[in-house]
Each structure stands twice: as C-alpha cells, then as structure tokens.
Amino acid sequence: MELFTKRLILTEVTWGDVDIxxxxxxxxxxxxxxxxxxxxxTGDTLEVLLASIEDQQMSVRNHYGWTVRTHEDGEFVGEAGMHLSGDSFRSSDIYYSLLPAHWKKGYATEIVKRMIVFGFSELKLHRIQAGVATENVRSIRVLEKAGMVCEGLRRKILPIRGEWKDNYHYAIVEDDPFEK
Structure with missing residues (x-):
C-alpha cells in the first residue's frame, strides 16, 4: 500500500528497506x-521493523510502517508509521524520522497530515496521538502545524541517554477541525 502527498510517496516497509x-x-x-x-x-533494526512487515499479511492490522521517498527522484527521506490500539478505542500512535538533509523542508508536517487523513478516512480512527520529548522543539512544531493539540505533560517518562526526560502528549480527534 502506498500513500501520496504533494511531494512524497509513503511505501510500506519491506525486508529490503532494513539497511537504509x-x-x-x-x-x-x-x-x-x-x-x-x-x-x-541491522539485526536490532530488523527486530523493530518486524511487526510492521509481518502485520502486512494480517486481515486486521495493528502496525503500519512506511519508507518515505520524494516523488521527483525517489530519494529516501525517512520513515513513518502508526501503531493502532487494536481495540474499541480506535486510536493510533504515530511516529516519523527523517534524514537531517530533509529537515526544514516541511516534509515531516506533510507526512503527519497524510497519516492523519489515512487514519481518520480509511482506518476510521477516533484519535491519533504522538508523544514528544519536551526538548524536541522541531517535532513539537511539526505536530502543531499538523493540527495536533498538546494535551499534557508526562514527567520523567522517557529514558533517553541515561536520563529521565519529560514528554508532551499530543493528539487530534476525528471531530477536531483539520486542514488537509
């Protein structure tokens, strides 16, 4: 399955994507x-990607993982994905990582908006959410530009480089105003 934005193509992760x-x-x-x-x-990376790749064969999906490339020349930009709650909550956590050469181009916002549209229109989700370290100003800006709202702070929940860091919790629900 592929998702398209104005400038990007999101293609489901395959075994061939592990190295990149x-x-x-x-x-x-x-x-x-x-x-x-x-x-x-690469074995560590494969272990993380395993659920997204294996889940592609399931009739009821819990994971979606995509590589992100440019329309123009197919250049690898990064990856993104969704972890669905798989229950009556109809929610998903989203994630994305981009190569630094592609930061500050609006790609991350484009990706997040596309995942939101996919989640609400095709997966019929009620809620899409993301956690972000309070120090990660770039990612906070992406989530806000995509229409997500900060719902709160979770103190010292993220184990990052041997320290406990705070995390903001962002979300958007299906009846929130959203600009595609």
Whole structure:
C-alpha cells in the first residue's frame, strides 16, 4: 500500500528497506530523542521493523510502517508509521524520522497530515496521538502545524541517554477541525 502527498510517496516497509532504515537510525542527530537508542547492528533494526512487515499479511492490522521517498527522484527521506490500539478505542500512535538533509523542508508536517487523513478516512480512527520529548522543539512544531493539540505533560517518562526526560502528549480527534 502506498500513500501520496504533494511531494512524497509513503511505501510500506519491506525486508529490503532494513539497511537504509538502519543507516537512518544510526545517525546521532536522528536518534537524539529516541528512547530505543542507536541500533548496534541491522539485526536490532530488523527486530523493530518486524511487526510492521509481518502485520502486512494480517486481515486486521495493528502496525503500519512506511519508507518515505520524494516523488521527483525517489530519494529516501525517512520513515513513518502508526501503531493502532487494536481495540474499541480506535486510536493510533504515530511516529516519523527523517534524514537531517530533509529537515526544514516541511516534509515531516506533510507526512503527519497524510497519516492523519489515512487514519481518520480509511482506518476510521477516533484519535491519533504522538508523544514528544519536551526538548524536541522541531517535532513539537511539526505536530502543531499538523493540527495536533498538546494535551499534557508526562514527567520523567522517557529514558533517553541515561536520563529521565519529560514528554508532551499530543493528539487530534476525528471531530477536531483539520486542514488537509
């Protein structure tokens, strides 16, 4: 399954994407606020991607994971995904990571907006949410530009580089005003 934005193509992750996603997550600046940390080897990356890849065969999905490339030349930009609640809550957590060369181009906002549209229109979700380290100003801006609202602060919940960090909780619900 592919999702399209004005400038990007989101294609479901395959086994062939493991190396490029591993390289993405091996960059310190990409992983600065990631609780998993930098993967030691491709096996670590494969373990994280396993659920998204295997879930593609299921009739009821709990995970969606995409590689993100440009329409123009197919250049790898990053990855994004959704973890569905799989229950009556009809909700999903979203995530995204981009190569630093593609930061400050509006790509992350474009990706998040597309996942929101997909979640509400095709998956019939009620709520889409994301957690973000309070220090991650760029990602906070992305979520707000995509129409998500900060619902609160969770104190010292993120284990990042040996320290406990605070986390903002952002969400959008199906009847919130949303600009596609």
């Amino acid at each position: 996603i591993h390289r993405l997550h091996s960059l310190e600046e990409v992983e600065e606020y990631n609780t998993i940390g930098i993967p030691r080897h």
